[in-house]
Amino acid sequence: MSKKQVACIIDDDQVYVYGVKKMIMFYDFCKDVLTFKNGEEALGYLQPRVMDDAPLPEVIMVDINMPVMDGWEFLDAFTRIKPKDGRKVTIYVISSSIKQDDIDKARNYTEVTDYIVKPVRFESLKQILG
Amino acid sequence: MEGDKAQTLHPYNTSREYQILDELTISEERFRGAFDYSGIGMAIVAPDGKWLKVNKRLCDLTGYSQEELLRLSFQDLTHPDDLEADMRQLQLLVAGKIEYYQIEKRYFHRDGSVIWGLLNVSLVRDKFNRPLHLVSQIEDITDRKLVEAAYKESEERWQFALEGSGDGIWDWNVQTGEVFYSNQCKAMLGLAPGEMGNSCVEWDRKVHPDDKDKYFSDMHEHFMGRTSVYINEHRVLCKDGTYKWVLDRGKVISWTPDHKPLRVLGTHTDISEAKEKELQLQHTLDIVSEQNKRLTNFAHIVSHNLRTHTGNLEMLLYIIEQTSAEAEKAELMQHLKKVASQLSETMLHLNDVISIQANIRQQRTGINLREYVHRTTEAMAGEISMHRAIIINNIPVGLEIDYNPAYMESILLNCMSNAIKYRHPDRSPVVEISYYETAGRKVLEITDNGIGINLERYGKKLFGMYNTFHGNADAKGVGLFITKNQVEAMGGKIEVISNVGQGATFKIFLT
Structure with a gap:
């Protein structure tokens, strides 16, 4: 499997974002990492690129609890605007929540590949991005 | 005597006398037939009580043979408890005061068992009007008496059970609306027997308004044949003005020819204690x-x-x-x-x-609410002057409420601080704090003219921990969560009304 070009992290926890980005760059899992503080910011970036046929991040890792627009709202919105062409975006929901309700809800989105409980370890990252 | 006709061996020597003899014979035979073959015990009895003549049925009834009976008198067979009454009647009969008498009495069978008889006695006098003999008819009513006794016993038991159970009984004629209410029905409500009339309206109008609908519809269901028994629990007004829970049960026991309910029998059971416990349990x-x-x-x-x-x-x-x-x-x-x-x-x-x-027993003391709002205003003086905020303290002077002082401080601070923090960019923040009571509950209301909250979107998450909606950098999102916890710990609740761009109103129910 070829190296991913761009990974996208949507999370308001700055330390966490710092840590994950560090690990990705360190192990050279992908060429670039985009980070957004909440769903709204992420959509602001993604939506025009979907419409303009521009390249999209291959992997999105989105948190659930964020201000302004949380993970669920982001997923709902993304489902509406997602590309109908061949550009594949793999989405992982990554959260500290261990509530079964959250896990089930995430898995119910067809766009979501899996739900990962924080902290994200090296092995998981490798699997997601490798 | 010399001139008389010579006496022949025939005792009768006129045809008329023969005729009378014939008639007598026939009559006597008829009588004997009736006597001997009667289904009722019959006897000819001497005035002193001795059996002179007894029929077969009487022998069967008493278990004695004819010879045995003829050696006895009726007194020998009579139950001692019934003897006095019998003798008294006999005396009156013999004295001519009465023409016959009828009594129910007990006889002892030859084997010692007791039989009940319906005795009918009449007196035959001789030509000098002296008592000649008694004619007695004795009908065996043992079976009937046994049934009667059993019935009486069962009714007594039933009465006892009902009285003992404390249930009231009602008997309702649906067509006339008349109802018999047992004394217990009335006593259950604290009423004396004379204080409630005999109409179904009497009970109907004492039923609690909230329970009336189901009360009538349950009875209707039973009338329609959809339930086999009528059962309903409702509150009923007692003499002292309080309501008591009652279990009402009944059944239609007779119908009119055109199949309308005619008579309904039922009971009232006082279930107030049980109901109280049930409600308490549900509440718990x-x-x-x-x-x-x-x-x-x-x-x-x-x-x-x-x-x-x-x-x-x-x-x-x-x-x-x-x-x-x-x-x-x-x-x-x-x-x-x-x-x-x-x-x-x-x-x-x-x-x-x-x-x-x-903290289960939150400490409460009397606090002057207006004073607390004033103190909070002073604590926030810096923010207030910086943003030129106006705080309107509408709390009535002298209003004292029982509350945890620390929580009240925290609640007021949080709400006021939020109101200022989420001010509208186009206008100075105005925060109004008022108090009122509604439906017996004390309400503290804090209204601002800020940017408002999109309740549709964030309504559910508003009081969650670490949820912020405005991307406001120093909004840690804990404040409202704590406030909600404090308000609820004091037995109240918190609600918010808001439209985006038009500010928000926080309603805090203190009780």
């Missing part, structure tokens, strides 16, 4: 289940928040291990410190919440 269940939900929710919050920070710690430590560059390590240490302090802070917040949850 509700509280417990509410508590349970909160605890579960809280457990999730704790888990989530702690995991966030410890997860970060793990990640940072892992990275530190992997890197060798000193500069990198320094940067990472900074992050470590930040995470450690975030973890501390979370622990503090959680501790606050735990102490609210765990």
